[in-house]
Amino acid sequence: MHRTERLYTLQCTDSELDRVSRRLREIKASLGETEELRQARLDLEEAEKALHKLQARLRDLELENAGLGDKIKANEQRLYGGTVKNPKELTSLQEENAYLRRRRSHLEDVILEVMIEVEEAQERADGAQKHLTQVEEQWRVEQERLTAEQAELQDKLHALQERRQTLRAAVPPDDLEIYDDLRRRRGGLAVSILKEGICQGCQMSLPSSKAQQARQGDVLVFCGSCDRILYAR
């Protein structure tokens, strides 16, 4: 293998390592609970809270209504039972009865309204539950996919690291120094392919003499524009 070819092979391995490491970092950030999942759970909690509040209100109203019914019953027994003879007392009982019936009629209207509200709140809670189930299912599938990808990439990472070590061991220390320095300064890309006289690292056209030199591969030829080591296949 020529000097430049060795560096180019090392560059390919390093670039792949960079890509794998980047993806692993992305996966790590995506593992765990998502904002969407947290929000869906919160929405359900709130919908259930609202539903329970309305259900409690309805129970209270129904209890009140039952109490009112008992009162009306007792009142009517006295009114029509024949035990009360005093006209004044009878009038008073009639008035109370009319008042109680008005109250009950109003209460029944309120109960109907609250029943509709309970029904709507139940629908919202059911919807929120359905949404949460969907989000959880999607999340679970996604987490499984990410975990599998992570395991696969970790294996790849180890293989690439080993390959990198082997490749580096075969490169002269001086070349390695130049290579590492260029990688640092040039966004991870130290070796650039020279294709049809154009440096693929910076897209600059190079003189044909340089291209020829690069093709020989036994001396390091640098791009005049981006400084990268040129590799001509």
Ligand SMILES: [Zn+2]
């Ligand atoms: Zn260049």
